[in-house]
Amino acid sequence: MIARQFFKVVSLSLLLCGTGLGGAMAPMAHATRPASVPALIQPEMPLQATLPNGLRVVIVPDRLAPVVSTQINYLAGSAAAPAGFPGTAHALEHMMFRGSHGLDRDQLAAIGARLGGSYNADTTENVTQFFYTAPAENLDVLLHIEALRMNGLTLAAEDWTHERGAIEQEVSRDMSSPGYVYLARLQSILFAGTPYEHDALGSRASFDRTDTAMLRRFYRNWYAPNNAILVITGAVDPTSTLELVRTTFAGIPARRLPPRPEIHPGPVHAQTLHFPTDYPIGLVAIASRMPGQNSHDYAAARILSDVLSSQRGALYDLVPQGHALLASFDFITKADAGIGIAIAAFPKDGAPAPLQARMQNILHTLRENGVPADLVDAAKRKELAQLGFAANSISGLAESWSEAQAVMGLQSPDDEASAFAAVTPEDVNRLARQVLDPQQSITAILTPRDGGHPTTDKGFGGSESFASTPDHAVSLPQWASDSLLALRPPEPSPQPASFTLPNGLRLIVRPASVSHTISLYGTIRQNEDMQEPPGKEGIADITDELFHYGSTSHDRIGLQKAFDDIAATESAGADFSLSVLTPDFARGLDLLAENELHPALPEPAFKVVRANTAASLSGLLHSPGYLFSHAMQAAISPSGDPSLRQPDPKRVMKLTLADCRAFWASAYRPDLTTIVITGDITPDAAYRAISRTFGAWHATGPTPVVDLPSRPDSHMSETHVPDPSSTQASVSLPESLGLTVTNPEHFALSLGNEILGSGFSSRLYRDLRVRTGYVYTVRSNLTWRRNRSAYSISFGADPDRIAAAREAALRDIRAMQTQPVNEDELTMARAGMLRGLALQSASLDTIAASYLHFSDLGLPLNQNDIAAQAYYTLDANAIRDAFRKWIRPADLAEIVKGPETTP
Numbered sequence: 001m002i003a004r005q006f007f008k009v010v011s012l013s014l015l016l017c018g019t020g021l022g023g024a025m026a027p028m029a030h031a032t033r034p035a036s037v038p039a040l041i042q043p044e045m046p047l048q049a050t051l052p053n054g055l056r057v058v059i060v061p062d063r064l065a066p067v068v069s070t071q072i073n074y075l076a077g078s079a080a081a082p083a084g085f086p087g088t089a090h091a092l093e094h095m096m097f098r099g100s101h102g103l104d105r106d107q108l109a110a111i112g113a114r115l116g117g118s119y120n121a122d123t124t125e126n127v128t129q130f131f132y133t134a135p136a137e138n139l140d141v142l143l144h145i146e147a148l149r150m151n152g153l154t155l156a157a158e159d160w161t162h163e164r165g166a167i168e169q170e171v172s173r174d175m176s177s178p179g180y181v182y183l184a185r186l187q188s189i190l191f192a193g194t195p196y197e198h199d200a201l202g203s204r205a206s207f208d209r210t211d212t213a214m215l216r217r218f219y220r221n222w223y224a225p226n227n228a229i230l231v232i233t234g235a236v237d238p239t240s241t242l243e244l245v246r247t248t249f250a251g252i253p254a255r256r257l258p259p260r261p262e263i264h265p266g267p268v269h270a271q272t273l274h275f276p277t278d279y280p281i282g283l284v285a286i287a288s289r290m291p292g293q294n295s296h297d298y299a300a301a302r303i304l305s306d307v308l309s310s311q312r313g314a315l316y317d318l319v320p321q322g323h324a325l326l327a328s329f330d331f332i333t334k335a336d337a338g339i340g341i342a343i344a345a346f347p348k349d350g351a352p353a354p355l356q357a358r359m360q361n362i363l364h365t366l367r368e369n370g371v372p373a374d375l376v377d378a379a380k381r382k383e384l385a386q387l388g389f390a391a392n393s394i395s396g397l398a399e400s401w402s403e404a405q406a407v408m409g410l411q412s413p414d415d416e417a418s419a420f421a422a423v424t425p426e427d428v429n430r431l432a433r434q435v436l437d438p439q440q441s442i443t444a445i446l447t448p449r450d451g452g453h454p455t456t457d458k459g460f461g462g463s464e465s466f467a468s469t470p471d472h473a474v475s476l477p478q479w480a481s482d483s484l485l486a487l488r489p490p491e492p493s494p495q496p497a498s499f500t501l502p503n504g505l506r507l508i509v510r511p512a513s514v515s516h517t518i519s520l521y522g523t524i525r526q527n528e529d530m531q532e533p534p535g536k537e538g539i540a541d542i543t544d545e546l547f548h549y550g551s552t553s554h555d556r557i558g559l560q561k562a563f564d565d566i567a568a569t570e571s572a573g574a575d576f577s578l579s580v581l582t583p584d585f586a587r588g589l590d591l592l593a594e595n596e597l598h599p600a601l602p603e604p605a606f607k608v609v610r611a612n613t614a615a616s617l618s619g620l621l622h623s624p625g626y627l628f629s630h631a632m633q634a635a636i637s638p639s640g641d642p643s644l645r646q647p648d649p650k651r652v653m654k655l656t657l658a659d660c661r662a663f664w665a666s667a668y669r670p671d672l673t674t675i676v677i678t679g680d681i682t683p684d685a686a687y688r689a690i691s692r693t694f695g696a697w698h699a700t701g702p703t704p705v706v707d708l709p710s711r712p713d714s715h716m717s718e719t720h721v722p723d724p725s726s727t728q729a730s731v732s733l734p735e736s737l738g739l740t741v742t743n744p745e746h747f748a749l750s751l752g753n754e755i756l757g758s759g760f761s762s763r764l765y766r767d768l769r770v771r772t773g774y775v776y777t778v779r780s781n782l783t784w785r786r787n788r789s790a791y792s793i794s795f796g797a798d799p800d801r802i803a804a805a806r807e808a809a810l811r812d813i814r815a816m817q818t819q820p821v822n823e824d825e826l827t828m829a830r831a832g833m834l835r836g837l838a839l840q841s842a843s844l845d846t847i848a849a850s851y852l853h854f855s856d857l858g859l860p861l862n863q864n865d866i867a868a869q870a871y872y873t874l875d876a877n878a879i880r881d882a883f884r885k886w887i888r889p890a891d892l893a894e895i896v897k898g899p900e901t902t903p
Contacts, residue, residue: 046401046412047238053254054226057245058401059238062394064514067842068234069398070142071131072150073406075229076222078202079125079195079261079336084209087167087202088218090123091160091210094167096130097121098159101152103145103477105159110474111141113828114484116835118395123200126335127406133395133842135835136235141483143248150228151252153219157212165773168204172728173776173796178277182285182444183332185275189442190268190289190339195261224255229406233398234842263336265289268440276449278725280619280626281325281345283446284356286363288435290331290338293408298338299419300427301435305331305340306379307371307428311548311560314362318344320549320556322608323358325616335407340435348448348619356445360438367436370429378564383420385567385581387413391515392679393843448619449725474824487831490868493841495861496676496851497683503698504671507690508851508861509683512844518585518679520578520592521848525672525856527706529642532663538617538647539655539663540574542609546660547572549605552598554591556605562591572596574668582680586689593693601664606657614649621646624723628730628897631721635893636714636736636790643708669699672706674855678844710787711736714891721897728776729799729898733806734792735891741784741857747870748882749782749791754829755821755879756780756812757793763812768795774805786858791887799898810889817884820876833871837864 046060081088099105112119115138121130130149132142174180184199191197230249232241268289277283290305291297308315308329318324325345332339342363346355390400390413404410476484496510528540550556563570566584571577572595580588620626630646637643675694677686714736739746750758757764757780768775778795797805821829840846854863 045238047242048411049242051225051246051249053250053252054224055245055249055252056229056405057242058229058231058405059236059241059245060231060233060397060401061236061238062233062391062397062514063235064392064394064512064844065839065841066136066235067133067394067839068136068139068142068232068236069131069133069395069842070139070146071129071231071398071402072146073229073231073402074128074130074223075126075227075406076218077124077126077128078198078200079263080222080258081195081218082214085202085206085214086198086200087206088210088214089128090200090202091163091167091207092215092218092223093121093123093128093130094163095155095160095215096149096153098156098163099154100148101154103148104154106474107476107480108145110476110824110828111145111480111484114831114835115141116832116837116839118839124334125196125200129402129406131395131398133839135838138483139232139236139241140244140248141480143245144477144479146230147248147252150223150225150249153223155212155216155219160210160212160215162770162773164207164210166769166776167202167207170776171201171204171207172798174201175727178275178279178446178725182273182275182446185273186287186339186442186444189271190287191263191265191337194263194265196263196265196334196337220255221258224257225249225252226254227257229402231398231401231405233401234394263292265337268442270439270441271443273442273444275444275446276725277446278624278723279446279448280621280623281348281616282350282352282448282619283444284344284346284352284359285444285446286342286356286359287442287444288340288437288440290340290435291431292336292338293333293403294335297427297431298333298408299416300423300431301338301340302331302383303376303379303420303423304371304428304431304435305329306382307375308340308342308366310375310378310564312375312378312557312564313372314366315342315344315359318355318358318362319612320605320608322611324355325612327359345616347615348622350615352445352447356443363436363441364438367432371425371432373425374561376423376425376428378561378567380420380423381564381567382569384417385517387417388515388517388581389519389579392512392517392519393845395842448623484831485827487827487834487872490834490837490865490872492862492865493838497686498861499683499687501670501691501695503695504669504673505690505694505697506674506855507687508674508676508855509681509686510676510678510844510847510851511682512679516582516680518578518580518582518677518681519844519848520576520589520675520677521852522576522596522673522675523852523856524574524668525674525706526574526667527708529645530706530708531667531704532645533659535651536655536659536663537645538613538652539659540667541647542606542613542652542655543601543660543663543667544573545609545613546601546605547595547599549602549609550600551594552600553594555600559591559595563588570595572599585681589689589693596668597694597697599664601657601660603657606660610652610655613647614652617647617649617652621649624721624726624897627721628723628732628895631719631895632732632734632792632893635717635719635895636711636734638711641708641711666701666704669703670694670697671699671703674852676848676851678848707786708788713738713888714893716891717893719893719895721895722900723897724899726898728796729802729896730794730796731802731805731897732792732794732895733809733892734790734895735888735893737782737789737791737886739886740787740789741859744870745882745886746782746784746789747867748874748878749886750867751829751833751871751874752816752821752879752883753780753782754833755825756816757809763815764793764795764809767808767812768805772804772808774801774808778805778809784857793892799896802896806894810892813883813887813889817880817887817889820880823876826876826879830871830874834868837868837871840864 044061078089115134119132291301318327327344330341404413499507550559568580568588578592764778768778775795775797780793783790
């Protein structure tokens with residue numbers, strides 16, 4: 001699925017780098033839910049309170065799993081930074097992980113490792129957020145951490161010196177992204193003269209001039225209980241939890257807050273920007289300023305964005321017409337303003353002007369004639385339905401409430417639902433006339449530039465990250481040790497219902513009564529490297545893409561409308577899915593089965609998809625990102641390995657619809673299919689529904705071989721992939737492994753890898769980032785397949801630091817092979833792994849993903865229980881022996897993507 005998957009990566013990277021939530025406090029309002037707004041979440045009343053010191057607390061029970069999420073929102077971000085220092089809030093976000101009075105940085109790191117959950121933070125223009133997800137029994141620990149950080153951050157000059165280097169590496173990483181560079185320039189134009197002019201990331205120049213006195217002033221000004229909202233979601237009792245919050249935070253005094261920055265952007269004048277990129281395709285982007293999340297027009301703006309991005313809309317229609325490789329409309333939300341971007345892709349070496357003219361004509365027509373009323377209705381149903389899915393993830397529920405209160409200034413997500421329900425087509429058309437004004441739009445042409453071909457010779461041998469692994473034994477505070485040090489033997493987790501239909505299809509059902517929603521996830525085991533006939537490379541991509549073009553009963557538009565009518569989200573193909581409200585599950589399942597089992601595969605669409613695939617491959621096969629990925633695969637695979645097959649654009653253009661239909665008939669089979677259903681349904685009801693819709697599906701012909709063969713050990717090599725658009729190098733040190741996931745010793749490798757470099761608290765992180773500043777991020781990773789496995793270390797670094805970072809990484813590997821890990825490291829890793837396994841049940845999406853993963857690997861569905869028992873009993877010698885037996889430091893290849901280096 002080379003081209004289609006890369007398109008997704010391109011569009012997401014363009015939109016997500018440097019963007020996120022943003023929001024200043026607006027006056028709180030409460031609206032009564034109108035009758036047209038469905039009650040989507042099971043009723044378990046949230047509890048809201050304000051402590052005497054001004055801390056606002058929201059507690060929302062969710063019984064999905066014995067897990068809790070905390071999200072503390074400080075209502076200040078980069079917009080409040082001093083003039084000339086746009087990264088101050090971001091710098092302070094990092095320093096919140098460097099220790100406070102009563103909890104030093106080593107203790108904080110040790111606690112994070114033992115918790116086994118996810119903890120992180122983000123800084124936007126108006127809000128800085130810190131979030132933890134952990135076992136519910138450890139809620140007291142999470143609250144203690146946040147209270148100590150709110151009341152007495154250390155802000156030591158030595159710590160800032162170390163952290164400054166890490167943040168500057170982060171800046172280098174993001175400045176290596178063409179998407180980030182474009183968005184930063186766009187933001188500076190749309191919000192010139194306001195605090196939004198600069199992205200929240202900051203700049204190297206400003207960080208060089210930042211000192212701890214400046215950080216301390218920002219901390220004193222804004223990090224106060226009366227400027228914070230604490231959201232707690234999960235398996236908690238609201239009354240006792242509120243009392244715990246009172247006890248933990250009551251002693252922190254309120255402070256007088258400075259005036260909040262105001263955002264009043266001036267007029268925008270149309271202009272066109274040009275950017276070179278390392279993308280395999282060109283992009284035309286037409287951007288406009290949009291209302292912010294605390295604007296009364298925000299709901300209408302969200303609906304307008306949905307209408308413009310609809311697959312039934314005129315913008316998306318550029319793709320099936322053959323005028324664009326992809327097309328969408330994206331809404332980047334901030335508190336006081338937003339950015340709307342119409343985006344479409346053209347082939348490398350293609351001319352952007354015709355596509356730009358078509359996009360401008362579409363936007364002009366919508367502005368002058370209005371948007372289709374039925375698309376407005378469909379968008380409203382979609383937004384209301386999506387709010388119902390928030391309860392399916394404990395951390396997602398915390399994010400939903402945080403966004404409503406801290407960013408949008410609402411009382412609850414129900415108010416957001418009321419606002420969506422009240423939007424009319426007239427509201428949307430009025431806003432379209434305002435924001436789609438060509439005289440106020442910023443057009444950008446992002447043009448591919450060759451990164452060159454990789455040079456290869458024989459030689460030696462990319463979220464925030466904060467914590468460090470202590471290099472000495474750490475004594476935890478009493479409140480933390482009481483909660484964390486006792487590690488109980490793992491208990492078996494609840495198992496799903498599992499069925500096999502007579503046609504061989506496997507069905508796995510995990511009921512959950514947390515929302516009136518049902519989600520289905522399906523996969524057909526396929527491998528184009530093994531299944532595409534010689535000379536037919538690319539036919540798997542084309543076949544999969546054609547599922548977007550309807551069924552034998554509904555054309556593309558008709559099928560999408562049928563899903564829109566029930567506010568369902570669906571995808572079909574080798575991986576398929578359905579998310580739908582409970583009352584509409586039967587209708588949604590009928591439509592999904594129709595699309596999956598009876599795709600139209602129409603001739604006109606085939607010709608368009610074939611041409612688009614060939615055009616995109618022409619750029620993709622020479623792009624630095626693809627060359628980097630292919631070089632990593634080549635470094636660990638023997639010459640002629642099936643995984644190294646590549647499609648050729650010229651041969652792709654010779655493929656026929658008959659080839660497509662033949663591949664569909666042979667590769668899409670029930671006996672290679674697994675379906676997982678989660679949500680508001682019983683196992684028996686799910687089985688009856690799947691039997692009714694998928695039971696008549698039958699396989700024809702012999703079962704294809706989909707697993708790659710085993711491979712020999714790889715050996716050291718060096719490859720450099722030139723990428724002129726990058727200022728920072730991406731480095732991978734991979735090798736093949738001789739064991740597979742069915743070998744019990746893989747548990748020892750996984751547990752050891754947690755110590756070495758799998759998480760934030762790791763030896764690699766300590767030695768390559770915290771102690772030396774060689775890198776911004778570093779991880780080591782184990783990859784498992786049925787017949788083959790791999791190990792790799794990856795990091796991002798400035799080119800002149802690569803050699804030193806590599807040598808430090810190799811020293812850490814050799815240390816794992818020669819000496820048993822110390823007891824403190826083993827205890828932290830064991831606790832983290834065990835609690836981490838338990839936390840996988842905190843989201844229906846992750847639950848389903850785990851079952852699909854186990855099924856794909858041929859493992860039992862209780863694999864997590866097996867792993868937990870192994871992690872609980874493994875000792876340090878077993879880890880050392882496994883690393884000594886299976887990891888080969890001398891055979892690690894080195895692949896570097898980045899700017900040219902000089903000897």
